[in-house]
Amino acid sequence: MRWTIKPKPEEDKIKALAKALNVEKLVAQLLLQRGISTYEEAKYFFRPQLEHLHDPFLMKDMDIAVARIEKAIVDGENILVFGDYDVDGTTAVALLSSYLLTYYPNVATYIPDRYAEGYGVSYKGIDFAEDNGFSLIIALDCGVKAIEKVAYAKEKNIDFIICDHHRPGDVLPDAVAVLDPKRSDCTYPYDELCGCGVGFKLIQALGSRKGETIHDLIPYLDLVATAIGADIVPITGENRVLAYFGLQVINENPRAGFKAIINQIKKTVLTITDVVFIIAPRINAAGRMEHGQYAVNLLTEKDANQAQKFAAEIEKFNIDRRGLDQEITIEALNQITENKEEQGFTSVVYKDSWHKGVIGIVASRLTETYYRPTLVFTKSGDKLAASARSVKGFDVYNALEGCADYIEQFGGHKYAAGLTLLEEQYNNFKAQFEKVVAETIDPNLLIPEITVDMIIELKDITPKLMRIINQFAPFGPGNMTPVFMAEKISDSGYAKGVGEDEKHLKCAVTQNDYGPIGCIGFNLGDKLPLITSRKPFSAVFTIDENEWQGNVSLQLKIKDLR
Structure with a gap:
């Protein structure tokens, strides 16, 4: 592993921010490394507000998309909500279709078959739309490169609205509207939305025309947070706000489908990491093993018993x-x-x-x-x-x-x-x-790289620091869990390999008579000889809370040592 220590910001900036926020210099340094240098920026970071979300009409073609959907509703057209078979696509289809169905009945969903149709907009999907009388297809998490397919649909008098976040080619499809913040001619202030995020901006725009506020749309944010986590988009700016409030929904008032999955795993509070490693793989498994429509059915189901049945099917997948x-x-x-x-x-x-x-x-x-x-x-x-x-x-x-x-x-x-x-x-x-x-x-x-935020001493690791670090969440690209390095630490004498084949390392470390602090190093069992006999070593780690028999203590999760 390569250890790369982030450059330390200028000392006067660290002192000024520490004073403005009344926090330790260590915390100020972590914030500066995340591009947060003023009281106002820190307030936005630590206290996300739904009001921080951008006006959806700042997105190129949003007004055209909304007008076309409103026309379809007035004219009684059939609308087909089409999306990719992965987590981002199925959550986006669940979000937009369930929203439209709250006030307009002629809406159906379509997820392409991974094997028969492949990724993105498909000829088979367009033929399905023609055969079943759909005159408007809204494509989510795909479509920005589907030039021939959109032209094929146009020949059949089927209009397309595209909601995508992938990089467009040199030419855009001839759709009624192309919503994609990565369009070179789109000046929307944040271009890292996922597909479901673009879908959310569309329902935000539609809702605003009906007098709804952002607070009316909170129940949809569990879907958006799941897509943000699964699609590994940066958890910065608008994504941070969406993920923050979406996690609250998942933990406090999840839709029946999420509740059914959570009931299976018996976990009380879910972080964005749990969403990525527990919820997302199950939703993805539907499209991987059988068909993405199973995931949409689970995510749109309102009846708890039926959702439980769908979740059991998906668990098998x-x-x-x-x-x-x-x-x-x-x-x-x-x-x-x-x-x-x-x-x-x-x-x-x-x-x-x-x-x-x-x-x-x-x-x-x-x-x-x-x-x-x-x-x-x-x-x-x-x-x-x-x-x-x-x-x-x-x-x-x-x-x-x-x-x-x-x-x-x-x-x-x-x-x-x-x-x-x-x-x-x-x-x-x-x-x-x-x-x-x-x-x-x-x-x-x-060579795999570990980026280290800063070198600290063990005495700096306190419950207060842990409480502040917890407020940096949700973590993800652009705002990773802080990684620290400590030098000249040594094991207290009880280091051992644990787990199957002793492949994990368990120890407790001290530094200058301070400690011990418990440590776990997953897949680092082979490093045991480096730290026996109290040989001094350096370690790179994150700080974690370990709960054992009702007691909570701080522990270091070692990523590498030398």
């Missing part, structure tokens, strides 16, 4: 998904090991029988293991489909653009993307991808 994911990960790792001589700057693996629904998870696992930009391919109809994952600091989407000659279609983000290509192009693509990455990546990026 999730268990199946886990089994497959482990099996394929082992096969993929073996494939890399067998072709060790080929390993350069990338990991690219392929097997025609791998389940398309889990190749994204497998790609993430391979990236964790080998720390290379990674692609996992499988057969999908008469083509190959792949999921791409990247390492911190490297834009895999740009790398794929450099391989466009060999790709049928692709889309995604800086760190995650999907693509399809013809089987005969696989080897050409693989060679080109390796070439592009080799020429453009900083070799340092191939």
